[in-house]
Amino acid sequence: MIEALVDPFAYAFFVKGLVVATLAGGLCGLIGVYITLRGMSYIGHGLSHAIFGGFAASSLISVNYYLGAGVWGLASALAINKVTRSRRIGADAAIGVITTSSFALGVALLTRFGTKGPSFDAALFGSIIGVSAADVWALAAITAITAVVIAVNYRALLFATFDPEVADVSGVRVARTDALLMLVLSLAILATLTVIGVTLVAATLVIPAVVARMLTSRFSTMLWLSSLIGAASGFVGMNLSYHLDVPSGTMIVLTGAAVFTVVLWLTGGRRLVRTGRTGNRNDSDPAPVTTG
Amino acid sequence: MNGPVNDDSSLVRVESATFSYGGDPVLEDVTLGIGAGAFMGVVGPSGSGKTSLLRLLLGTATPQQGTVTRRADVAVAYVPQLETVNWNFPVTVTECVLMARSGRGWPWPSRQERAEVARVLQRLGIGALADRHIRELSGGQQQRMFIARALLRRPQLLLMDEPTTGVDVTSRHDMLHLLGELNTEGVAILLTTHDLNGVAAHLPRLVALNRTVIADGTAREVINAPVLERTFGAPMEVLQHLGMPVVLDHYHPVGPPVKPSVSPAGRVSA
Numbered sequence: 001m002i003e004a005l006v007d008p009f010a011y012a013f014f015v016k017g018l019v020v021a022t023l024a025g026g027l028c029g030l031i032g033v034y035i036t037l038r039g040m041s042y043i044g045h046g047l048s049h050a051i052f053g054g055f056a057a058s059s060l061i062s063v064n065y066y067l068g069a070g071v072w073g074l075a076s077a078l079a080i081n082k083v084t085r086s087r088r089i090g091a092d093a094a095i096g097v098i099t100t101s102s103f104a105l106g107v108a109l110l111t112r113f114g115t116k117g118p119s120f121d122a123a124l125f126g127s128i129i130g131v132s133a134a135d136v137w138a139l140a141a142i143t144a145i146t147a148v149v150i151a152v153n154y155r156a157l158l159f160a161t162f163d164p165e166v167a168d169v170s171g172v173r174v175a176r177t178d179a180l181l182m183l184v185l186s187l188a189i190l191a192t193l194t195v196i197g198v199t200l201v202a203a204t205l206v207i208p209a210v211v212a213r214m215l216t217s218r219f220s221t222m223l224w225l226s227s228l229i230g231a232a233s234g235f236v237g238m239n240l241s242y243h244l245d246v247p248s249g250t251m252i253v254l255t256g257a258a259v260f261t262v263v264l265w266l267t268g269g270r271r272l273v274r275t276g277r278t279g280n281r282n283d284s285d286p287a288p289v290t291t292g
Numbered sequence: 293m294n295g296p297v298n299d300d301s302s303l304v305r306v307e308s309a310t311f312s313y314g315g316d317p318v319l320e321d322v323t324l325g326i327g328a329g330a331f332m333g334v335v336g337p338s339g340s341g342k343t344s345l346l347r348l349l350l351g352t353a354t355p356q357q358g359t360v361t362r363r364a365d366v367a368v369a370y371v372p373q374l375e376t377v378n379w380n381f382p383v384t385v386t387e388c389v390l391m392a393r394s395g396r397g398w399p400w401p402s403r404q405e406r407a408e409v410a411r412v413l414q415r416l417g418i419g420a421l422a423d424r425h426i427r428e429l430s431g432g433q434q435q436r437m438f439i440a441r442a443l444l445r446r447p448q449l450l451l452m453d454e455p456t457t458g459v460d461v462t463s464r465h466d467m468l469h470l471l472g473e474l475n476t477e478g479v480a481i482l483l484t485t486h487d488l489n490g491v492a493a494h495l496p497r498l499v500a501l502n503r504t505v506i507a508d509g510t511a512r513e514v515i516n517a518p519v520l521e522r523t524f525g526a527p528m529e530v531l532q533h534l535g536m537p538v539v540l541d542h543y544h545p546v547g548p549p550v551k552p553s554v555s556p557a558g559r560v561s562a
Contacts (some may be wrong), residue, residue, distance in 0.1 A: 037381060047529035154399040160392040162381050169350045169370045170445065219383045220399060227294055 017195065020139055021234035021252060024192035027143045028201070028229020029208035030150065031188050033223055034181055036209040037161050042092060043080065046099035046201035048189050048291045050076035052198045053102030056109040067136060070190050076102055077182035100259045102196075112119035124198050124207045133193060139191040150223075153180060158219060197249035204230060214267045229259060301327050303366045303449045303480055304349050309358035311344055315365070318344045319355070320504045326449060326482055331475040333491035334484045336501040342484035345501065346451050347371070349482070359374055369442035371452040374434055378382045379427045385437050386422045388410050389413065392444040413438045415468070432463030437469070450474070452483040456490055468494040488515060 008014040028044075035044060051073040058068020076098055083094040150157060159167035160177045168174045189201055196204055208230035212222045237252030244251065302325035311319040320339040323408040326332070326349070336343050347353035348360050350370055362368070369392075386409055393405045403408075413419045416436040421429060429437060435455050435525060442450055455471075456464045475481050485491055491498060491511070498514040500523040507519045515537035520528040529540040 021436065151399055155391060155393065158383075158387075162383065162388070162391065163372065163377065165376075166370055166372055167391070169368065171394065213382060217382050217384070217427075219381075219387050223384050223399075233516055 005239070005242070008239070013129060013131065014238075014242060016133065016136050017248060018235065018238045020131050020192075021238035021248060022231045023136075023139050023143050023234070024195055025187050025204060025208070025237075025252065026156050026227045026231035027139070027146055028192060028196075028204040029212075029226040029228070030205075030223065031181075032187055032205035032209035032230070033212070033219075034157060034161055034197070035185065035205050036213070040204045041202070043077075043095055043185070044189065044205035046095035047073055047077055047186060048193060048198045048201040049103035049106075051102075051186070051189055051193060053104075053106035053109075055193070056106035056251060060109050060113050066190060069193075070186065072102070073186040073190055074183060074188045077186045078179060081178055081212065117187040133249075135191075135194060140149055142187045142191045146188060146214045146252025147185055149180060153177060157181065195248055196252060197247070200249040200253045203253040205257070207253070207260050208233065211256070211260050211263050214263050214269055229256070233259060301432065302363070303328055303330075304360065304362045306345070306355075306442055307359050307361070309348060309355035311341075311348060311353060311355045313344075317356075318503065319348070320364045321358070322348075322501075322505055323358075324508070325507060326480055328448065328480055329475070329478065330403070330482065330497065331472070331495055332456065332481040332482050332497035334482065334499045334501050335486070335491065335523070336484075336506075338486075340502040340523070342461055342501060343373075343453055346453055346482075346484065349451055357484060366449055367445055367447045368449045369445045369447035369449060371435070371438045371442050371450065371455060373453045374431060374438075374458050377434075378474075379434075381426070384423050385413065385425055385426060385429070388426055388437060389441045389444060392441045408444065409440070412443050413437075416440050416443075423521055430463070431459040432467065435459060435463075435467060436470075439474075443474075444550060447479060449480045449482070452481065454485055455483050456485050456487045466522065488520075491535050492539075515539060 009018075032044070035041060051069045054069035054072025055065060057063075057072065058065055061068075078208035079098050080094045080173075083098070155170045156167070156177045157180075159170065159172050160174045164174045192201055192204065208226040209222070211229050212226035216222050216225060233256040234252050238248055240246070240255065241248040241251040305325040307323050309322045310317050311322075318339075322341075322345065324345070334345060335545075336342055344353065348355060350368060351360070351362065354360070360398060384405075389409050390401050390405065390410065393401060393409075408504075410419065410422065413422055416439060418429075418433050418436050418440070421433060421437075426434065426437065439450075450471075452471075455467060459467065464487065471481050471483070472494060483491075483495075492515045496510065498510045498511055500514050500519050502523045502525075506523045507514045513519075515530060517528060517530050520530065531538045531540060542546065
């Protein structure tokens with residue numbers, strides 16, 4: 001039994017995949033807290049599709065995947081942010097138009113010209129076969145950069161997520177903070193796409209954050225809890241992927257979904273009344289102020 | 293009417309400002325000054341431009357015509373409407389107040405910052421609620437939490453959007469007294485409200501606004517039938533009680549008037 005469990009660790013490709021899946025889960029869990037609390041869960045889904053367009057285009061013209069798809073993804077994220085801020089089109093419509101167009105372009109390019117990098121299926125559903133040492137280092141670097149960005153901008157990110165208008169008049173540069181979040185989100189999706197897959201990466205952003213929200217009402221706790229749940233889902237999912245011979249992204253998402261179901265059953269989802277930037281006011285009785 | 297505090301001592305001054313969100317102007321030719329130590333309320337119907345005026349004063353909106361001048365060194369804090377806040381957001385009272393700390397951006401506040409928050413919460417009477425989730429507070433306690441967050445910035449001017457909406461009568465009374473105390477300590481305060489009687493009793497200066505300034509002066513100068521009719525577009529009855537104006541609510545039934553009927557016994561009933 002134990003032998004069967006440790007057996008895959010003998011393969012270098014599996015160890016690399018396991019490191020990537022664990023890091024990717026933790027990274028997406030960390031960023032996912034901000035994404036879900038801003039009511040932008042759909043952006044992960046949209047951006048991964050947008051980056052797929054960049055992936056196809058960079059493959060076609062033989063440009064480094066991280067450079068080509070990264071620039072493409074960041075441009076898409078900033079375009080969504082700009083269109084949303086203009087308030088002429090809602091965030092959901094902006095994401096829908098910009099990202100699905102990019103995805104459609106990617107499909108058209110890959111169908112017409114083929115790919116020199118990861119296969120079409122690998123890009124859609126994730127695979128650990130093609131994970132290189134460079135991919136591991138790139139993801140480790142992006143995880144470290146994201147952690148530093150979030151730590152240094154902790155107050156600004158929290159304030160701009162909770163109440164952007166008051167944050168703006170309290171000295172927070174909200175537009176810059178939003179752009180920074182889009183940047184780290186694009187980088188995170190870029191680095192995790194090959195393992196998790198285009199169609200499933202959104203779940204790794206949303207599920208850990210939602211599970212963490214069910215377990216705590218404290219923001220700082222939610223941040224590390226979501227990262228931990230994401231990393232654990234990546235680790236367990238990758239192991240299950242090997243043993244069940246199912247694509248890695250699929251098992252990582254299903255592991256997260258299982259954790260979600262268990263926590264929902266245990267907690268009743270009481271804290272999940274609503275997420276996003278607006279919600280109902282509390283009409284309950286005042287909390288008793290006691291000194292005891 | 294007098295337009296008090298429209299001189300060089302103003303912390304913020306709006307002059308002949310016209311502002312729109314792209315369509316018809318929501319504010320037109322508005323002139324208003326807020327002096328150091330001001331304690332004033334802006335009243336007007338929904339859609340009269342109260343929140344837009346706050347945005348001009350805060351600097352988050354710019355008038356298409358006219359000017360808004362803010363003294364260079366003035367620290368302004370803002371308390372939003374409770375209705376606009378996501379109360380399910382996962383923050384405790386302390387975490388919410390700490391958002392306003394001006395120091396480093398690191399996740400962990402300094403010991404000094406924590407002590408400052410504890411002191412402000414204690415002063416506002418919600419010290420024991422510091423570790424509660426924000427949704428567990430009543431409307432009055434939530435207002436105090438936001439005032440605590442604003443005070444952390446040590447403001448000279450505090451702008452509040454409808455702080456008396458959604459709180460009970462006692463909390464509203466306590467709130468206005470608390471604001472009075474802050475004002476005597478030197479914080480200039482401007483609040484918007486629908487609560488005519490509350491501000492008439494507590495605030496020394498009122499502004500009646502409906503797209504433009506209808507009146508600017510004391511409660512007696514602003515809370516009277518002619519001004520209120522021009523402001524709200526409907527006749528309103530005002531009584532004087534213990535030297536203070538009191539606006540009467542009239543009951544206007546909705547739907548067609550009920551015709552009186554005459555019973556066989558000759559009694560008239562509605």
